[in-house]
Amino acid sequence: MAGAIVSVDVAIVGSGPAGLSAAARAAERGLSHLLLEAEPRLSNTIYRYQRGKQVMAEPKSLPLRSPLSFADGIREAILDGWSARIADLGVQVRLDAAVQAITREGDDFRLTVAGGDQVLARKVVLAIGLQGNLNRLTCPGAEHPALQYQLDDPDEYSGETIVVVGVGNAGLENALALTAQNRVVIVNEFDDFRFANSTNEGRIVAAIRDGSVVCHYSARVLRIEPGASAQTARLVLGVGHSEVVIDCDRIIARIGATPPRAFVERLGVVFPTPDRNALPTLSPQYESSVPGLYIVGALAGFPLIKQALNQGFDVIETIAGVNVEPVDQPMLRERLALLPGDDIDDRLDHLWRRLPLLAALTRLQLREFLLESAVLAPKPGTVVITRNDYDDRFYLIVDGAIESEHASGKRTRLNAGEFFGEMALLSGRRRAATVRAAEGCLLIETPRRTLLRLMAQVPGFRQPVESTFLRRMIQTTLAPQVTLSSIQPLIESASVQRWQTGDCLFREGDAADCLHIISKGSVTVSRRIDGHDATLSYAPVGEFVGGLALLSETAQTVTAHAAAPGETIRIDGRTFKALLAAEPALRERLTDIYKARISANYAASQQHDRSPVVGFLMAQGLGEATDALLIDESLCTRCDQCEKACADTHGGVSRLKREAGARFGTLHVPTSCRHCESPHCMKDCPPDAIRRNPKGEVFITDACIGCGNCERNCPYGVIQMAEAAVERPSLWRWMMFGGREPGLPAKSPAKVAASANKKAVKCDMCMALSGGPACVRACPTGAAVRASPETFLRVSSLT
């Protein structure tokens, strides 16, 4: 069917906050425009938030610059406000108009919309976000309203018959989550679950066996017919040569998605790295490498709603020919006030000159980097970093110098142009040195997230940081007193190796050809005694393993396993031996260390009973913990005081589950946050709400938007989505008359599940309260303790 052709100045693809804002601004300005949305409604991503979900207007300090209003509020209110505004402004919108291709036509673009319509546009604003292009069913009846491609909140549905099409991990997880309250049928194209991971496979097979899920194997969707009522559907499957009819309330198709990158790249847009998470290269005005094609929103690297709204506005201003000063310009000016120079560009140039590390950044990246950083001018002697703090900020020295003091008392001086702070940041360990400012010191302080993002995006930025980290790691760990030039061969021979928990670094009896410096995670060292592996020691970041054999010129005498996902710096054995030969002082120092280790290993190997305990603890992931809750079940009276204390001090939601978790003898590791060295939960937090305190507590701030990423990312299941109770029950009332007991949840699990205002909650070690975590303080028998691996392993005399 030959589609209609529409011609506009600006075509805006995607009606998320960025696209919506752009369209609204275009309408306001009177630009001819068209907003194309693939879904049948505007702002589909936000629409799919849970009902009544509180949406946060972060970052608070950023001014809003958009025809659309936006403040903290519930999903419905925000969407209604936007819809009303869009209608007021007369924004030209076309729904259900998925853009299938964008081609150049001279200076203009031709957009082909699903269904065949075409749009001619002089400029294109791409605001399609990161959600990707979900693959859709192509069978007849695919437009049935009961068919959906996403499941946001499985608790939203109950008592329905739901068919899940697709047996990838996403589909299976959806299906399993839905079984709690619904009858679930899955449609499996194959006769097994070949695309699922082992956990999901095991769970789905069990669910099919116990009847909670019905599975049609080797089945394909033939068509979707209208059901008995308007909401229900009748799904017809082809199984073998026969048809199976399923009456259902809902069909969820999870049949994969096409990442947006491929689509964008097809348009000719250049990405700086092949990294999957890389963002396209953009000008300060969000123009891509294709002139006239602008990219805004999450795809441009701005995942927050407010940023997207601002970008939508800015991009239309740019297209309209107005040289708009970015909304963050005043903020940036304020940030850079301490730097010499007349205007911002001057100052940016100054930074480029002074700091080689920043050379790899584009102006836009540098601006972003600086917006999220702070410029400090500490007085001489001011402590910038305190040793043993958990702290992951990164510093660049713009001017002056700093002086660091290590535990050994050794002092180092770093001058302008250098940087520091990357060791704690990359390893997740405590600060190894105290850093004080020297005269005329001018620093740029950057948060962890910004730095990690830049490292991921800009290879030229990552390499110097990583190599410096490597050099400093080797230097501090192995040879603090050796000159840099003499360990240069060592650094050149070094390579970084990544490990998963349980991976083996080297085995007893292997040829001794390397040395591993642990730069992230931790490693257990064991030896085979009486037919089983006896754990001898535990090596955290900053220790090294495997060198004993190098020194004594024998094969490896122990086996090393990664106790947590981590990285080691592998140093070539031959180079190391050469260094030892050249540096007798170093050799002597290492010999001393090894003498101590041999005797410690011997002592540990005598304690057979401890070794399995350590093995057990490591298997529980305590190798990457900084502070874990341990219960001695020979003392635990199962009073659940710990849980109640946690709930009572945290809005009625306990962040620990005493009964859950593994046991070994009477030692029990309940499900509770371990405050990992490199917290998995912090990996992907859109509002950057998960933080780490200098004392080490990993906690979630109020900025949480309830996306649930952390809950999914935590391998220990210690984060949950919950709603804090407003009211705390009165203890006296409960004691006298009963009712709700302090420390017990206010709502039934079902109600909590249905609640819309859920946010991520996890253990914060009660850092708001003095005297330590409430769970431990509330334990009447001393069964519950919180301890760091150093403590419980030292007590077991292993380190």
Next chain:
Amino acid sequence: MKVLIRHQVTPTLRKPPAETLFEGERLRIGHGADQDLVLADLRIPATALSLRTVTDGRGARQVEILRVRADGTVETRVHAFDSTVDCGRHRLHLLRPAKAVPAEAGIDLVVEVQELRTARDDRARRLDALRERLGRIGHSRRVVSIGLFAAIVLISLLLPAWLRFGDGQPPRSPEQLEAAARQLSGAAVPPEAGLAARLVRWRPDDRQWQPGPSSPSHAWFERDCGQCHEQPFVQVEDRSCLRCHETTAHHVEAREQLDQAEFREAHCTDCHHEHRGAAGMAARQDQRCTDCHAEPGTRFGTAKMTPVANFSFSHPGFTPQIARRVSAEQQAADPAIKAAFRWIDPEALPIDPKAPAALPSPKVLQSDSHLKYPHDLHVAQAGIKGPNGTQVLTCENCHEADGSGIGFRPIRMETHCAECHRLDFEPNDPSRVVPHGNEAAVVDTIRDYYARVALGGGVMAADAPTAVQLRRRPGEALASNDAMAALAWADRRSRLVIDETFDKRTCRYCHTVERTPDMPTPPRSPDLATRGAVLTLAPMTISPWRIRPLALTTQRLTQASPFPHGRHATDDCTSCHAAPQSSSGDDVLTPPIGRCRECHGDRGSPARVQTVCTDCHGFHTAKNALMKDRAPAAAASSGPDPHAAAGVAGGAGRASVFHR
């Protein structure tokens, strides 16, 4: 019977309703594969139900259902049409065919099968029920706890308080209180009643607040706590005690001493503690006494008192009463001294308080007793000669306990001495004796005797006149001149005998005899005066001789309570009193305090018998000051109380209330 079986649309698979027709005698329903209606529910028996239609007596059609229970028994019930029967997780609707089937002939019953719960729901329900069951196991302690709390507060605090104070009446008058107490004590459960009887008659009154049983003397009103505890939250006041004990004497008499804080602010309850049962109420602790008496000078400057800090070491020696003869000159000089004796000031004769425990010689202290009584002769081991031969006397022969446990009966001449010490005066007529204790009677007796003898005649005396020597017939009168001569002889003779009896032979043996001054002075009747327990005989001036009165004491230690001899009866008298060594009646045989200390000592001392002050010394010893009148100064300061004013002004002048 024809039955149409129809499956209701299940939520899971919306198939069109499947219908089957059954024809047979009975429709069998269960999970077994051979059933007419198979229900996929393993939790029902293989044949759970079987049914058929029946016609009741009135011709109405009904459905008879045989249900097999899990225990194998079969239950038969008749159901009406259009009712439901549950079977496991299914529900069977028994429908009248006319209603459910459009005019289809021959169908007796329509059974519509409804799946109430899926197998999964069923399982979830069971698990939830079990979980809930386990979750509810913690038994609540709230009801029991709060119930117990409330019950105890009610029964042990509120009810007793309400019973006592609830009537809102002011403290009752003494008469009312006593009447109430009598009533209550009458209602008391007899002590011999069993526990059950006591419990039945128990009521939640304030007796449960008693910390212990009352002392025996107060037990009669112990059910009425208000007798003593008149006002809530106020300690027992003295007036409660004095209501009964209003005549209790105070400790000292001197007003200026009573005005000391020690007495003014003292309360009965300082020393007397109730609810100690048979242990009594009096304080048994020396501290209360020694607080003052250890250094009396510092507090009672005006009083002359020996400091006593304790019994074992600092108690002063005994100061026994000693009689001293009063000379005529002294008597003349001081008209107040009426007796021939006076009791000397004990302080004048201190006995070394540190005297050794051994009994001292009886000669240490001499008193003017005017009795010649050598104890040593009488209680000699070898015995003493008497009219019936040699006799060994013991103390008890003369000192007979008076039954009080304290003292002895007075020694009586007639009982204790006369057997040996006979009072005859005429050797020819030994049966004639003079009376004891009255000089005039002695004179009269002798005179009468000799006058009668002289007038009777027949006296074989050389110096007698003839008329006296002559023997006469009875009734024969003597001539007057002869009679005069005879009487003159008799008079001579009796003078001789009187002097001999008094001064030589009889009286002087024990008594001090002295010749009466010539001037006989009236009165003739004996003048008895008392000083302590000492009896003083007035001399008979008609007699030419006078017997010095005896100064015998019955209580030598006036500061202390009488010595309880009875309680020491197991000891030999001579272990304390040195009678066998005493050769004179003047010897004072009071033992030294050291003798007491051999057994007695302070509480806490290693002594065999632990003693407190009040064992020997009473507290309420004042003679004319009563507890209820104490603290005159305080009373005076509170207002113009005439009694108090009189008390201060009159000093010891309130002897009228002295009851002892």
Next chain:
Amino acid sequence: MSTSTVSPSPPSGVAAAPAGTPPSLSRGVHDGFLGHADFRWLKLALLLCAASTLAYWRHAPVAGANGGTWLGYTLGGIGTALILALSALGIRRRRYSSRLGTVRGWTSAHVWLGLALVLVGTLHSAFEFGWNIHTLAWLLMLLVVLSGLYGVVAYSRYPALITANRAGKSRDQWLIDLDEADERVLSLASAVDRETHLLVLRAIEATAISNRMRDHLRGRAVQVRAANGGAGTMLERITAQLATGRRTGDDARRVAELIDLLARRHSLLTRLGRDLAFHARMRVWLMLHVPMTLALLAALTGHIVSVFLYW
């Protein structure tokens, strides 16, 4: 559904370790409440006992020792303060955000000072007992302390027994296992024959958890409420019935599996019953301790008020 994502499989080294051996790791990391802070409260309690005894021994009041002397009032005051402070544990342990010491410290103090209270209270009474509110308070105090003493013993004994009995599984897992076993038993039994199915069904239907404390204490919390006999008997009867007929092939295999499953189910119930019994025995004293504490507080109020009401 358990949300635990912690790997349930122990490492190979653990499997080799003998089951039930308590790891000595706890030494130094875990300390019981009795030895809290180097036996601080035990020392304090002993000091209090020694001081009270000495004072009582040296004290010789006018009217003999009793609660009304200065020492009596002092001991009574200390005793009252102790009782209030010790009862306050019930509040403190639920004031989860309280920073007033740790609950472990409080428990330690509770135990040691509670034991010292017996002496202090008895010396306060000066051994004067009678049928009155005062002796009632003393008796209640004794009851509370004695029940608490049992509690100390129970708390040191049962946790390890419970852990050993649980064998690494939670109660909820047991329930799920039980239900699964029930389903499988029923389906096997129905495949054997009707009588067996009925018998098994009866046993399952009759399986119940008693609500009576007595049953829990005696380990009979989990009952099969059959007319004659408990779970064991039911199992034996079923086994006997199954063993009678001669069976072949599939049938024999099913019967063997059924007997096996029934035995497993029985051991599951036994474990659950034992678990409930351990819990009940560990907690039963609180049924006395707490109400008696409240009663003691009431009697103490009565005692103090009445003493000052009637000085």
